[in-house]
Amino acid sequence: MTKKETYLSFSRLLGIIALIIFGIWTVLPIVFMAFASFKMQVEIFAMPRFGDWGGLARWFVFKPTFLHYRELFGGRADFTRYLINSVILTFVSTAICVPLGLFASYSLSRGKMPGKDTIFFWVITTRMAPPVVVCVPLYFLFIRFGLIRTFPGMVLAYTTFSLPFAIWLLRGFIDAVPREIEEAARIDGLSRLRVFINVVIPLIRSGIGAVIMLVALFCWNEYLFTLILGGRQWETMPVRVTELQTATGVFWGQVLAGGTIVIIPMVIFGITVRKYIVRGLTMGALR
Amino acid sequence: MDRTYTISQESFLSRIHRGIARKVPWYVWWLLPGLILLGVVTMPPFIWIIWMTFRKIFLSPTRPDIYVGVANYIQYFTDPEVYAAWGKMGKYVGGSIALQMGLGIGIAMLLNKSKHEDVLMAIYLVPLMFASVVTAYLYRVLLHSSYGLYHWLLVTFGIFSHRSPSLFGNPDTALWTMVMIDTWQWTPLVILIVLAGLKTVPRSIVEAARIDGAGKWRVFRDVIIPFTSPAILIALLLRFMDNVRFVDVILNTTMGGPADATKTISVYTYYLAFRQFDLGYGATVGFLLLLVVIFAALILTNVFRKYITAEG
Numbered sequence: 286m287t288k289k290e291t292y293l294s295f296s297r298l299l300g301i302i303a304l305i306i307f308g309i310w311t312v313l314p315i316v317f318m319a320f321a322s323f324k325m326q327v328e329i330f331a332m333p334r335f336g337d338w339g340g341l342a343r344w345f346v347f348k349p350t351f352l353h354y355r356e357l358f359g360g361r362a363d364f365t366r367y368l369i370n371s372v373i374l375t376f377v378s379t380a381i382c383v384p385l386g387l388f389a390s391y392s393l394s395r396g397k398m399p400g401k402d403t404i405f406f407w408v409i410t411t412r413m414a415p416p417v418v419v420c421v422p423l424y425f426l427f428i429r430f431g432l433i434r435t436f437p438g439m440v441l442a443y444t445t446f447s448l449p450f451a452i453w454l455l456r457g458f459i460d461a462v463p464r465e466i467e468e469a470a471r472i473d474g475l476s477r478l479r480v481f482i483n484v485v486i487p488l489i490r491s492g493i494g495a496v497i498m499l500v501a502l503f504c505w506n507e508y509l510f511t512l513i514l515g516g517r518q519w520e521t522m523p524v525r526v527t528e529l530q531t532a533t534g535v536f537w538g539q540v541l542a543g544g545t546i547v548i549i550p551m552v553i554f555g556i557t558v559r560k561y562i563v564r565g566l567t568m569g570a571l572r
Numbered sequence: 573m574d575r576t577y578t579i580s581q582e583s584f585l586s587r588i589h590r591g592i593a594r595k596v597p598w599y600v601w602w603l604l605p606g607l608i609l610l611g612v613v614t615m616p617p618f619i620w621i622i623w624m625t626f627r628k629i630f631l632s633p634t635r636p637d638i639y640v641g642v643a644n645y646i647q648y649f650t651d652p653e654v655y656a657a658w659g660k661m662g663k664y665v666g667g668s669i670a671l672q673m674g675l676g677i678g679i680a681m682l683l684n685k686s687k688h689e690d691v692l693m694a695i696y697l698v699p700l701m702f703a704s705v706v707t708a709y710l711y712r713v714l715l716h717s718s719y720g721l722y723h724w725l726l727v728t729f730g731i732f733s734h735r736s737p738s739l740f741g742n743p744d745t746a747l748w749t750m751v752m753i754d755t756w757q758w759t760p761l762v763i764l765i766v767l768a769g770l771k772t773v774p775r776s777i778v779e780a781a782r783i784d785g786a787g788k789w790r791v792f793r794d795v796i797i798p799f800t801s802p803a804i805l806i807a808l809l810l811r812f813m814d815n816v817r818f819v820d821v822i823l824n825t826t827m828g829g830p831a832d833a834t835k836t837i838s839v840y841t842y843y844l845a846f847r848q849f850d851l852g853y854g855a856t857v858g859f860l861l862l863l864v865v866i867f868a869a870l871i872l873t874n875v876f877r878k879y880i881t882a883e884g
């Protein structure tokens with residue numbers, strides 16, 4: 286813990302081993318996917334004899350091919366379109382969801398209204414509904430109102446199903462801001478909106494960063510609603526990946542390459558803002 | 573004349589507006605957009621689901637739906653598949669949560685002491701960013717019985733014999749394989765939340781307890797756990813809610829098989845609605861699932877609230 290502890294005690298060694306094993310267990314599938322996506326399909330499946338460790342090591346040494354990536358973006362798979370769909374939908378939904386969540390959670394945190402906790406709990410329950418159950422009636426409703434396979438419909442679905450989570454976390458952050466600060470600003474003559482924008486939001490910005498990250502992650506990875514409500518026009522990359530499976534078999538090389546493309550933006554995003562997530566969660570949600 | 577009319581109407585409207593604005597407090601205006609959106613999108617399907625539970629739905633233009641009373645509910649309580657599905661659900665959710673919480677808390681505590689916390693967290697975080705669909709396909713390759721890397725390792729270490737089916741293909745292991753995959757993907761979230769909780773433990777109190785002669789276990793039980801319990805409960809609640817809901821990985825790997833070994837109640841709902849097109853009964857199974865989840869969450873949040881008030 287401190288710098289004085291330079292000797293290696295038994296329990297510390299055990300801890301380091303645990304961290305390493307957990308690291309391998311975490312990383313191995315990811316490394317496998319990244320490597321396999323640059324191999325020819327036959328090579329991916331060319332596993333050595335059981336017990337032949339040298340053969341396994343040779344599996345990781347090969348001449349990389351961009352064949353799968355080229356097929357994804359150039360061939361029938363038409364991945365570019367789905368990449369654009371994913372980016373637009375995630376961006377727009379997050380951009381609508383987070384401000385809405387901010388206003389709603391500030392109101393739920395500071396407003397002196399009756400039944401506040403009931404409203405808050407209702408908001409959370411809307412997140413508990415299993416998508417499998419909701420998507421059937423939602424499908425018929427979306428047809429009824431012409432929202433099926435449209436951009437507004439998809440944004441509506443994404444925003445709504447991320448909003449409870451955003452409100453839940455943001456309320457914790459806002460609760461943690463001392464009221465005295467806001468009252469002082471109010472006495473100085475700022476309107477409530479000004480206080481919110483100029484005082485409260487800067488104070489909880491790492492929390493907001495965490496929420497943006499998680500909302501974007503949920504939107505980016507959404508599967509079941511997109512599958513049922515998005516249709517061909519607004520299909521996103523995760524759904525597209527599952528369609529690389531045909532009656533004759535799965536294009537494993539393309540699936541793994543597609544998977545790699547799906548996760549890269551979020552992995553980069555997540556690693557960049559990971560400090561904000563921990564700091565943000567520390568600040569509010571855990572009080 | 574025309575002009576006067578317009579002016580008077582404007583002032584009339586603005587007067588009404590001002591009247592309402594004065595009566596309705598600010599927080600209602602701030603809350604409404606979000607609540608309306610949530611209400612409009614989630615409530616009609618919810619009501620529709622309840623309505624469907626009392627009907628038999630044929631999805632045919634020539635054959636109208638019929639009202640069947642509580643027949644769907646009677647079917648529910650006499651359906652052996654429902655009980656089996658709940659059992660599998662219990663194993664899946666219980667196993668996943670126990671493993672993830674245990675691992676997550678342990679790793680978070682080790683990380684909190686580690687000098688390389690930052691780098692390690694960056695590595696551990698990656699599975700969390702995976703789309704569940706990608707996770708499903710990746711594990712299908714890894715566990716494949718003739719060319720999967722994990723299968724190869726299992727056979728090489730002698731845990732599996734040469735001719736074993738894959739972990740997915742064996743009804744005894746399929747459900748636990750799902751637990752394992754879920755743990756791989758979601759333990760990072762638990763680590764993140766618990767790590768954030770550990771950062772709220774004041775160092776001075778830990779040191780004071782040490783000076784007073786408290787051993788490692790006492791410090792853990794009486795200092796660290798009380799301070800991190802809100803974090804642990806949030807992680808627990810989040811994982812519980814998502815574990816019950818999500819079916820993506822199961823649907824993209826075993827589809828509920830082999831021999832229904834991974835047909836949890838959520839997967840069973842999917843089957844009824846999208847395979848057998850028995851929407852009325854499917855809605856019933858789903859609705860009762862939702863009620864159980866809400867009830868469980870109510871208990872969890874109340875426990876949670878008690879902890880908060882106990883701390884002051």
